[in-house]
Amino acid sequence: MRLSNLFAGERATPPALPNFDSTTAFVRATARYLRGEEFPALGMMHPKLAPLGARLNTLPKNVRTQFLTHGGGNEGISPDELGDVDIERFREWVVDQYPEKGYPAVVVGSSNGAAVYLAAMLGVPWLPQTFLVPIRRDCHPDAIREDIQWGLEHAEPFLEANPDVSLHQMHDPNQDRLMVRKLAYFRSKSRTLGDAYEEFIETVLAEDGTVISLECKYDWPAIDLGERHSFQVGGLGGLEPEEYYEGSETVANFLASQDADIREWDVPEPDGRLPESEWGFEPALREDLERFADERGYDARRLAFDDPRDLSPFVADWYRRRYADRDRSVDRLLVQSFALVEPWWTIRTGSVPYWSAFNTEPDVAFLEDYLEGADPYDEIRATLFGHGVESAGLASTDRWREALGRATDRHGFVGVDTDEFPYDVETHVRYHRDLPREIEARHPHLPPLEFEAFDSRTGEIADDYEITWERLRDDDR
Numbered sequence: 138m139r140l141s142n143l144f145a146g147e148r149a150t151p152p153a154l155p156n157f158d159s160t161t162a163f164v165r166a167t168a169r170y171l172r173g174e175e176f177p178a179l180g181m182m183h184p185k186l187a188p189l190g191a192r193l194n195t196l197p198k199n200v201r202t203q204f205l206t207h208g209g210g211n212e213g214i215s216p217d218e219l220g221d222v223d224i225e226r227f228r229e230w231v232v233d234q235y236p237e238k239g240y241p242a243v244v245v246g247s248s249n250g251a252a253v254y255l256a257a258m259l260g261v262p263w264l265p266q267t268f269l270v271p272i273r274r275d276c277h278p279d280a281i282r283e284d285i286q287w288g289l290e291h292a293e294p295f296l297e298a299n300p301d302v303s304l305h306q307m308h309d310p311n312q313d314r315l316m317v318r319k320l321a322y323f324r325s326k327s328r329t330l331g332d333a334y335e336e337f338i339e340t341v342l343a344e345d346g347t348v349i350s351l352e353c354k355y356d357w358p359a360i361d362l363g364e365r366h367s368f369q370v371g372g373l374g375g376l377e378p379e380e381y382y383e384g385s386e387t388v389a390n391f392l393a394s395q396d397a398d399i400r401e402w403d404v405p406e407p408d409g410r411l412p413e414s415e416w417g418f419e420p421a422l423r424e425d426l427e428r429f430a431d432e433r434g435y436d437a438r439r440l441a442f443d444d445p446r447d448l449s450p451f452v453a454d455w456y457r458r459r460y461a462d463r464d465r466s467v468d469r470l471l472v473q474s475f476a477l478v479e480p481w482w483t484i485r486t487g488s489v490p491y492w493s494a495f496n497t498e499p500d501v502a503f504l505e506d507y508l509e510g511a512d513p514y515d516e517i518r519a520t521l522f523g524h525g526v527e528s529a530g531l532a533s534t535d536r537w538r539e540a541l542g543r544a545t546d547r548h549g550f551v552g553v554d555t556d557e558f559p560y561d562v563e564t565h566v567r568y569h570r571d572l573p574r575e576i577e578a579r580h581p582h583l584p585p586l587e588f589e590a591f592d593s594r595t596g597e598i599a600d601d602y603e604i605t606w607e608r609l610r611d612d613d614r
Contacts, residue, residue: 151230153222155212158269159415160248162476168234170257170480173582177569179476193562194554205315205525205562213273213320220294224302225331227268232337235262240341241588244440245334245426246351247418250478250492251448257480258455260585262341263351264334266422267415270295270323271316278310278317279397281404285360285368287321292366301329303365303421305414310402311381311391312374312495312528324414328421330429339433347588348430350609352418352441353448358382358407369414370404373445375497375530382407391529416445416494427609437609438592445494446503447603453491453507454602455591459583460487467512469576471551472504472519472541477568484583486576489514496521496559501532501540508543517544518575520568521553523561534558551575 150156157179166176214222244256244263256263272291276284288306296304302325308317316322330338338348358378359367371381380388384401392400412419423439430437442448457467471488473479475495483490491507493500508514519541521534534555541548552568554561599606 151226153214154227160265166478167253167256167263175481176479178566202525213271216291224299228331228333242347244349247353251452254452254490266327272321278314284308307369307414309372314526326419329425347436350423350439354443355413355417356410357413359411361408441605449492450507451602456489468515470514470517474520475522477520482572487578487580497530498532513545515546517541517548518551523564
């Protein structure tokens, strides 16, 4: 069965916008929570097919990896269709997901799992800057120069059709080793709000409302391929950026484990550093957001941070504070990996949400740093995203269990088959099914936090976290 058939939810994305990407998962999760709905199977799987998705681990490992490779490839478009891709259609899809009602604020900017929970806490929409366009083509995962040349030959129609975006082409032969065999990754970053976002904000935002620019300043070495077009090798995960370009013992061992005939990747020298393709923020959007807010008389704020994971402690502690204010337990932490976010059940079970960008050693270290400085948790549980590759820098389930063991009472995983990880493709269904089974506590959903209270308190505590919270325009407001 094709992955695109198995994962086919009620609200299909427009042509060229994949179901499997982090951005689409985060939009669906946020919008479902605002609609008062659960978020099963990443919002993609038809309910009738969920039982089948929960039995995929019975297949041999090589069949599961082929399933991910070819199934993901089925979400790609033909290179001949690149000139027909309209990013404005993607923005229209985003705003169509949200209830059309009044909001005190709207968040616009970087893709981030913790931002899902920030938006849920405030009861406001999150509008992403970054969109992935996957394109079908065959490429050896280590043939990086070939992919660069392919991008040079195919990007122009896309860039001409979308003059208000920058193209951050990405090729990760480590974490995305399965998918890059069948897909080219064109990630676009909007440099303007666009008509759909502007019309939506004008329709739903209160007259004295606030537009929040969510800015992850994480950058990455990039190769300049022309105006508004760059190429990024690798991405946030278990390797340092320089290891993709310069090699390392870790890279050599990984390539040996993959039976590759090389021990380092052949990559041109980068020309500089640009916003990281999946998580980084393109500053041109802030300028357009300021222009829009000034013309409409909205307040405009900037919430900025250096690393995608820097937002997680700030959001987690805000939920602890909110639970404490309502005399609830503040002692249960739920660590959620990559796209496996579920705000409806997280808040229903009284769990404090902590987002982990992926399953790597640095992600474990970020979690441990947070736990070191936080009041102890009695219970800590985690999901792990199954991507089908024993990638360099991946943290083992034992390593994760060690970190979760900092709980004073119970700890463990939710929806994870530890014997099959990272080939545990069932976890994309099981995380939602097992969450209410593993955590029996039930609480009413929280009412939205008043924005003025959030603004005031965040201004007081921002220096305690790796974040910046500031007004974009100096005025009398």
